[in-house]
Amino acid sequence: MKNITRSLQDIYQPAKALLLYEHQLEDSWYMEAYDMDEQGSPINARPLTIEEATNIATLLQAGTESNRFLRLIGLLPANVLYMDVSRGCVLWHTPPRKVPLFFAKKLSIPCGEAWVPALLWKADKEDLYVYALPNGKRPSGKTPLYHAPFFNVYEDGRVCMGTVDTEITASFSLEAFMKAWEGYFFNSYFSHVIGGAAPVQGNIIQLWQEQIGTGRRFPQDRLKKHSLTLKKVLPC
Numbered sequence: 180m181k182n183i184t185r186s187l188q189d190i191y192q193p194a195k196a197l198l199l200y201e202h203q204l205e206d207s208w209y210m211e212a213y214d215m216d217e218q219g220s221p222i223n224a225r226p227l228t229i230e231e232a233t234n235i236a237t238l239l240q241a242g243t244e245s246n247r248f249l250r251l252i253g254l255l256p257a258n259v260l261y262m263d264v265s266r267g268c269v270l271w272h273t274p275p276r277k278v279p280l281f282f283a284k285k286l287s288i289p290c291g292e293a294w295v296p297a298l299l300w301k302a303d304k305e306d307l308y309v310y311a312l313p314n315g316k317r318p319s320g321k322t323p324l325y326h327a328p329f330f331n332v333y334e335d336g337r338v339c340m341g342t343v344d345t346e347i348t349a350s351f352s353l354e355a356f357m358k359a360w361e362g363y364f365f366n367s368y369f370s371h372v373i374g375g376a377a378p379v380q381g382n383i384i385q386l387w388q389e390q391i392g393t394g395r396r397f398p399q400d401r402l403k404k405h406s407l408t409l410k411k412v413l414p415c
Contacts, residue, residue: 195212195213197212198210211224212231249351251353256271258271259357260317269301269356269357270299270301271300272299272312272317274297275296275397277293278295279365281367282368283371289392291391293397294394294397297311297315297316298311298312299324300361301336302356304347306337307340308338309329310407311326311327323408326378328402330369330370331370332378334376339373379401379403380401380403
């Protein structure tokens with residue numbers, strides 16, 4: 180529990196305090212804003228500005244029943260690195276793991292389970308970007324990225340979903356949003372390399388022929404380094 184509390188404190192820090200005054204004789208209100216010092220105490224009392232009021236209204240609107248997109252069901256998932264509710268964009272990572280993979284018959288790669296490397300995911304309602312990570316540790320802004328070692332991925336990391344029918348709706352919670360995009364990616368059939376250059380060191384077809392069904396961990400030395408770092412894929 181202490182670790183969870185510390186994690187939340189690293190993400191959310193008190194920034195402002197509001198004090199609402201009600202007129203005793205008239206039906207009117209007055210709101211005062213305070214900044215917060217390093218100890219979390221209110222300082223610098225002043226009337227609430229129009230800009231501050233607009234920002235608060237935006238946050239409240241994001242939590243209404245009519246706009247529930249990316250709402251949290253519980254605690255913020257530990258693998259979420261960044262999210263912007265106003266833009267509907269999330270950045271998260273997943274560890275090395277074994278997943279089912281599907282390939283078009285023309286590739287001569289059997290469908291089956293195989294280990295994939297740690298991955299960085301970036302998605303909004305319309306697009307998905309996927310990159311490989313050097314290890315399963317929580318990445319930082321300086322973490323180098325690698326090309327995702329899969330077919331159907333553009334040079335910049337954007338995934339070509341082809342004929343996959345993606346349905347990301349405004350009612351999706353954050354957890355459902357991430358699960359849906361990962362499902363769309365791994366449950367679709369990989370079919371071709373985009374742009375001509377293989378996204379791995381060596382032959383990508385041979386790589387997956389050697390990996391499917393063997394239970395061997397993904398060979399990190401086959402990853403091809405990207406020109407991007409995690410920081411450079413932000414903001415969404």
